Each structure stands twice: as structure tokens, then as C-alpha cells.
Amino acid sequence: MIKKLILLLMLIFVASCSTNKPIVRTSKQDPRESRIKVAQTFKKPIFRPTSQNKPQIVTEKTTSTQSNSTNTEVLEATTRVKVTTQMVLAYIEKYKSIAKDNMLRTGIPSSITLGQAILESGAGTGPLSLQANNHFGIKCHKEWTGPSISYTDDAENECFRKYQDASESFRDHSFFLTSRPRYSTLFQLEKDDYKAWAKGLKEAGYATDPKYPDKLIALIERYELNKFDAEVLDKEFVSTSGKEIVYAEEIDKYTVVKGDTLYSLAKKFNISIEELKKKNNLTDNVLSLGQSIIVK
Numbered sequence: 001m002i003k004k005l006i007l008l009l010m011l012i013f014v015a016s017c018s019t020n021k022p023i024v025r026t027s028k029q030d031p032r033e034s035r036i037k038v039a040q041t042f043k044k045p046i047f048r049p050t051s052q053n054k055p056q057i058v059t060e061k062t063t064s065t066q067s068n069s070t071n072t073e074v075l076e077a078t079t080r081v082k083v084t085t086q087m088v089l090a091y092i093e094k095y096k097s098i099a100k101d102n103m104l105r106t107g108i109p110s111s112i113t114l115g116q117a118i119l120e121s122g123a124g125t126g127p128l129s130l131q132a133n134n135h136f137g138i139k140c141h142k143e144w145t146g147p148s149i150s151y152t153d154d155a156e157n158e159c160f161r162k163y164q165d166a167s168e169s170f171r172d173h174s175f176f177l178t179s180r181p182r183y184s185t186l187f188q189l190e191k192d193d194y195k196a197w198a199k200g201l202k203e204a205g206y207a208t209d210p211k212y213p214d215k216l217i218a219l220i221e222r223y224e225l226n227k228f229d230a231e232v233l234d235k236e237f238v239s240t241s242g243k244e245i246v247y248a249e250e251i252d253k254y255t256v257v258k259g260d261t262l263y264s265l266a267k268k269f270n271i272s273i274e275e276l277k278k279k280n281n282l283t284d285n286v287l288s289l290g291q292s293i294i295v296k
Helices: 002-018 085-106 110-121 127-132 166-179 181-188 194-203 212-222 226-232 262-268 273-279
Strands: 072-076 080-084 148-151 158-161 253-255 292-294
Touching: 080 085, 085 110, 085 166, 085 226, 085 273, 110 166, 110 194, 110 212, 110 226, 127 148, 127 158, 166 181, 181 194, 194 212, 262 273
Parallel strands: none
Antiparallel strands: 072 080, 148 158, 253 292
């Protein structure tokens, strides 16, 4: 019996070794398989935008205000610009002497001259004043034989007078008013009656804007430009604003010395070159020895 059992086992062993079929393991997990999961990496596809999904570029216009002056106002005549109080004060300081001299010669109130110049030129920042030294928006008219510039105002590409220097624009403005008969009634008014002059200019057809007299009077009173009328007429000036006006001569200035450039001054006083040019109504980067520059 035992011999038969041994023989049967030997036959089974020989049969299992000769077969080509693999032995099936019933284990649920292959012992060769690692228990640690290996992270797979995938190549990120390249995004190629089509005409439908191209990203749009949006440009936003930003308006910068000067850090040392928060008061701003919009001046609108031949152009619309935003200026700071300090810019207007610097403009007044630069041209007040010319306005006072013109008043002595012609009788036109210096307050009116300065007020119109501020309004028409945007305190020297408007395109006509920068490109043509034209601070009053005076058009060529048929009698003008000097240089000119084309600018779109009431109509496209109108002819405006161009001057070598801003002072010529101030003198031409005075001549413009004194030489035309329609303005003759203005010179019958009191020389320091800026309100009557402002209204008279509108009535004589100087401006088409119905609010022109109001804008002009508001500028004169805000910056007390009638103070200069009183100085010319040797009258006592009494402020009606109830507050002190700080003029540009009290603003920090710097005198240009050899080696100074706009770049070096901008770096020295922590201010941009464009801001320096605006504060001082500069049209180029040229500085002169001894020149007084507003830096704050």
C-alpha cells in the first residue's frame, strides 16, 4: 500500500515538471508588486491661442498728481488740461512782470491778461503754448505774416500764430485788444474793474463760451490776480479771500550751477524730469547758469 502511494506521488511530480502551463497563484497580490505608488509625470500641452481665444490687452490711462500739491483744477479753452495749484502759481510768477508792464503801456488790467493766459494756455501746459508759444489761442487772421501752426479747434487744422518767445504772445495779445474797434469800449472801464472787463470781453465777441467771464473772474479771485492791478495803480490791496495766497517766490527754488542737468536735478530732488519741466514751463532740456528752478 505504501509503495503504491509513493509511486503515485512520483507520477504526479513528473507530470507537473513536463507541462508548459504556468502554475496559477491564488494570492490576491503579486509579491513582486511594490506597495509604494510611483507618481507618474505628464508633459503639459502647449497652449496655442486661436483667433477666438486670444487674450485682449487693455490699456488704462492713469493721471498722476504731484505729491506736494493735492489741489487740482481743470482749465479748458483751446484744450483741456489738469493742473495743480503750484503749477498755476509758478506760471503767475513767471509772467506777472510782463502783464504789469503791458498794463502800464496799454491800460489792460494785468489781472485780465494773466487770467486769460492761464485759462487759454492751461497755465503753459497746453499744446499751443508748448509748440507755438501761443498763450492766448490767437488765430492767424488775414493780417498775420509771421510763422504759424495748424491746430484743430473750432474747425480742423486752423491757423494759429507762432511766436519765438512767450513774451511776444503777451505783447501781441495787448495789441490785438487795442487795435480792434470792437474792443474800444473796454478802455472806457476802470483799469482795475476786472469783472466789467471779463464781461466786456465776452460781449465784444472774444470768446464763444457763455461761461467765459465766470471762468475768468473765478481764476482772478482764486489767485488774487487783481493784486497786481493795485500794484500798477499804486493802490492798497485788500484781500477778500480770507486766506493767504502763497506765491511762487515762496516755493523752494534752486539756482542752476555748472554741470547741472535736468536728470541730475531730478535725481537730487527726487522728482521726475517731466515734473520739473511742467513746474518750470520748460519746453526742452536746456538749462542756463544762474537759472532759477522750482524743485518742490
